[in-house]
Amino acid sequence: MDNSLFVQIVFYLFAAMTVGSAAVVVFARNLIRSAFALLFTFFGVAGLYAFLGADFLAATQMVIYVGGILVLLLFGVMLTHKLYDLNLKAETYQFFPALAVALGVFVLLATVLLRARWHAGAQDAAAPTTAAIGGLLMNDYILPFEVASILLLMALIGAAMIVRRRSE
Amino acid sequence: MIGLSHFLVVSAALFSFGIMAVFARKNAVNVLMGLELILNSANLNLVAFSRFSAHNLDGQIFAIFVIVVAAAEAAVGLAIVLSMYRILKSVNLDRADTLKG
DSSP, X not given: OOOOHHHHHHHHHHHHHHHHHHHHHHHOSBHHHHHHHHHHHHHHXXXXXXXXXOHHHHHHIIIIIIIIIHXXXXXXXXXXXXXXXXXXXXXXXXXXXXXXXHHHHHHHHHHHHHHSOOOOOOOOOOOOOHHHHHXXXXXXXXXXXXXXXXXXXXXXXXXXXXXXXOOO | OOOHHHHHHHHHHHHHHHXXXXXXXXXXXXXXXXXXXXXXXXXXXXXXXXXXXXXXXXXXXXXXXXXXXXXXXXXXXXXXXXXXXXXXXXXXXXXXXXXXX
């Protein structure tokens, strides 16, 4: 990754998009608005993945988060409110204690992260990662891969069981 | 000079916003959004360390498994929220106090 001015501008653009829309998610008064701000957060994180040379992960982020989880959350917002209720006001409580805790956590983390001397060697050139990840998943990580598939199946069945209407 | 710490600070900001959402929002769906922010920040850290320190793909594999668990969590969490809405007619977390001693 060469550190030309263009690269820096792109990084700060993605970082600002991620952090700014995350702030909208938390502080928006309207639930639909926070759901759509979450879309831009996921886009920003996908951009940062691409920036880090993780091309497969960036595509996965787009497909699963934007296409799956965000749509699921929007369904959750729609199904738990009456549709004529246009102003879905999101109330907050303990606003200032929560703000203090969040700010404290951020300051603490940022201080530690910036002061630590990370082992950072020379970076490799960014290369396509899809084939390598596929090989790793089929060889070294085959057991976690299968366990993850069983977990997804269990979540599918469990979610369907929880929301089904029980016949009395 | 974009280095490791730039990504770590972005991820710390995402994590703090996630904590803020989990602590301060009353709506259960909004709390789930905060959880997604926290998981995304953890993922960003994993990928950044995988790129800058480890020089292999283990961090990215781990991030894929985190995404899998996040998908399962979102599905089951929203199912619980929907059944809570069916019982309480509300997704306000303050209303879910039946187990309060």
